Amino acid sequence: MIYPVDKLEDAQTLAQAIVNTIPEPFLVLDDRFRVLSASRAFYSTFRVDPEQTAGCLLYALGDGQWDIPALRLLLETIIPQKTSMDGFEVEHDFPNLGRRTMLLNARKVIYDNNPSSTILLAFMDVTARRAIERERAELLVQAEELLRQKEILLQEMQHRVANSLQIIASILLLKARAVTSLETRQHLQDAHQRVMSVAAVQSHLHSSGGIDQIEVSSYLSKLCSSLGSSMIGETQPIEIRVMAEDGKIASDKAVSIGLIVTELVLNAIKYAFPTHRAGALVLVTYEINASDWKLVVSDNGGGKIIRDPAMAKGGLGTAIVEALVKQLDGTMEFTSGASGTLVSITHATFSSRMPQATAPATTVN
Structure with a gap:
């Protein structure tokens, strides 16, 4: 229920009570910018004397502390044109x-039957x-600078790692050419190829801009392309084909998968085709199903028939692949026969949808 205010004194008392209730500093000015009323918050915030405030020109308050050019612009130019202004x-x-x-939030109040006006000013x-x-802005700038x-630093580190790998690979190759023992030479050549494999993986990750997520299809395609160009000779042309579903993998996972693919592809190039074979193919497939995935490297070479169980364990390359597979929380299956190796x-559980280069007969887990 609304109770009418009949007397002017009562209306003024009510208005002053409303003004004092406002928690922020608040002024009521006449059209000549003299203070008609001020809130308690105004007096306590700006520490001005109430007796020296009422009826005083705003610009003269507190020894001229409100004689501010920006405030004059608001009251004398903007408010007459717009009658209101928020967030000045x-x-x-x-x-x-x-x-x-x-x-500053200002409102000009115009009355119907009175030529004068008042200005409400809140601070x-x-x-x-x-x-x-x-x-926060400074912290953001600092964070951006630290990120830069x-x-x-990451680019410099990657550059130095690449140079170091090249130096190590060159030393291993020189040593392999210098030794007389065929067995030692083979070990040094294998070590050289593995160092080059690590360098290839590092190079492709560096070309991705050091981002956390790597596009798997282009990554494997570029990796296998460089392996083919550096390892496949003219005496036995071998096609390395990549079929990978669209998707991204974390960079740390990409390193492990890249090293596995490198080791298996190099192994296929070296051993799957001991004699010339038309249509020689090494096929790399990668499939994704939510968080599950399946990587297959197969060839249509002569196969590796395993007669001695000790041979199934393989050499250093097999040990490297097994360690990486374990790191990825995966399982590995090896199948080989007269029509190739896979x-x-x-x-996790995965049903393959990709074609294979071979349909081997012998399976070794």
Whole structure:
């Protein structure tokens, strides 16, 4: 229920009570910018004397602390044109307060039967808020600078790693050419190929910009292309084909998968085709099903018939692949026969949808 205010004194008392209830500093000005009323928050915030405020020109308050060019612009230019303004920001040094940032909200009140008008002026101290925003902005700039430095450092580290791998590979190759023992030479050549494999994986990850997620299809295609160009001779042309479903993998997982593919493809190039074979093919497939995946490297070469169980364990290359598969929480199957060899690495249960280069007869887990 609304109770009418009949007397002017009562209306003024009610208006002053409303003004004092406002928690932020608040002023009521006449059309000549003299103070008609001020809230308690205004007096306590700006520490001005109430007796020296009422009826005083705003610009003369507190020894001229409100004689601010930006405030004059608001009251004398903007308000007469727009009658209202929200969020007008003023930064000023106030006596006894120091430098403060204020948001001013102003309204011009025009009466129907009175040519005069009043201006309602509210103040909001946003000094702390602006300081926090500046601090956040500075932290953001610092974070961006740290990220830039990190990227530069990462690029430098990748460059040095690549150079170091090339140096190690060159030393191994020189040693292999210098030794007389065929067995030692073979071991050094194998070590050289593995170092080059690591260098190839590192190079492809570096070309991806050091991002956390690697596009698996293009990654495997580029990797196998470089392996083929560096390892396949003219006496036995071998096609290395990649069929991979679209998807991304984490960079750390990409390193392990890249090393596995490198080891298996190099093994196929070296041993699957001891004699010339038309249509020689090494096929690399990668399938994805949610978080599950399946990697298969197969060839249509002569196969590796395993008669001695000790031979099934393989050499250093097999040990490397098995360690990487375990790291990926996968399982590996090896099948070989007269029509070729197939090695599959599976994460969780997976039914393959990809073709294979061979349909081997003998399976070794």
